[in-house]
Amino acid sequence: MHAPIGGGKTTTAKMAAERAQADGVNVMGILSLRVIEDGKYPSYDLWELDTNEKMPLVKPAAEASGEGWDSFRNPVFVFSKKGLYSANLALQRAAEKMKDGVVVFVDEYGRIESQHKGIHPGAVMVAEGLKRGGVAIFLCREDKVEEVAALVKGKASRVFNLEAGDADALLNIIRDCSKL
Numbered sequence: 001m002h003a004p005i006g007g008g009k010t011t012t013a014k015m016a017a018e019r020a021q022a023d024g025v026n027v028m029g030i031l032s033l034r035v036i037e038d039g040k041y042p043s044y045d046l047w048e049l050d051t052n053e054k055m056p057l058v059k060p061a062a063e064a065s066g067e068g069w070d071s072f073r074n075p076v077f078v079f080s081k082k083g084l085y086s087a088n089l090a091l092q093r094a095a096e097k098m099k100d101g102v103v104v105f106v107d108e109y110g111r112i113e114s115q116h117k118g119i120h121p122g123a124v125m126v127a128e129g130l131k132r133g134g135v136a137i138f139l140c141r142e143d144k145v146e147e148v149a150a151l152v153k154g155k156a157s158r159v160f161n162l163e164a165g166d167a168d169a170l171l172n173i174i175r176d177c178s179k180l
Contacts, residue, residue, distance in 0.1 A: 002142050003164035009139040010034065013105050015167035016137075017049060020103055020174050028094035029105035029126070029137075030087050030119070032057055041076060046083045048090040049105060057083035072112045084118055091122025098129030098136075101178050107139040109148050123151065130155040135177045137170070 003009045010031050021027045028050040035043045046057040061071060061078050069078040094104040104126050112118035126136050130152060138148045145161060152159060160173055 001137060001162045001164050001170065002140050002145050004141060006034075008164040010107055012164045012167050012170060013107060013137060013139055016170040016174060017103070017105060019167070019171050020178075023175065025174065025178050026097070026102045027105070028090070028097065028102060029107075030090050030122075031105055031107045046080075046087050046090075048086065050090065050093060053086075055083050055086060056080050057087065072115070072117060074112075079112070079118065087119050088122040091119060092125050095122070095125035095129035098126070098132050098134035100133040102134040103174050103178060104129070104134065104136045105139070106136060109138050109140040109144055109151075114144070114147060127151045127155050130157075135174055137174075139164075 001009055001012065010033060014031055017027050017031070031047045031049065032044045033047050033054070035045055041060040043056065043060065044058040045054050047054050057080050058077050061074070061076055064078040068081050070081055071078050091104070091106060098104060106119065106123050106126055109123055110118070113120040113123060123138065130136055136152065136156070140148050149159060158177065162170060
């Protein structure tokens with residue numbers, strides 16, 4: 001699922017994930033929740049869908065203090081090393097459990113993942129897990145759609161390219177592909 005920055009990827013995914021859970025689907029993976037305070041650049045919190053744990057993931061570089069943060073040469077944001085480690089562990093757990101009836105969210109495959117950093121290792125594991133079944137929903141910006149498609153090529157039985165904004169359409173795909 002793709003959209004530009006602030007285009008509703010995570011909001012759409014969150015709505016569909018919550019409704020899928022209510023349907024009895026095993027929902028796993030990660031979402032990056034936007035946190036906006038006082039009109040500043042947003043921060044993002046990691047939400048692990050299987051444990052319901054949340055922790056800081058990304059914050060404006062100007063707010064970085066202490067060790068444990070990496071810019072990956074991004075002048076605006078820094079990324080929590082602990083958050084990325086936890087995100088990759090959550091994606092690994094999800095990948096290991098992938099089968100029909102399991103839905104895994106991967107939010108967001110972006111620029112640092114293109115460099116094989118960030119959540120790239122977990123995203124690769126989830127893509128490999130598709131060989132056993134289940135549904136993986138990769139959230140990305142428009143310029144990463146082809147890269148994500150290449151990541152799942154030969155592993156997913158079907159690939160859908162959705163623009164963010166329609167949680168009902170996403171939920172219908174989840175239901176159809178989860179064999180519910």
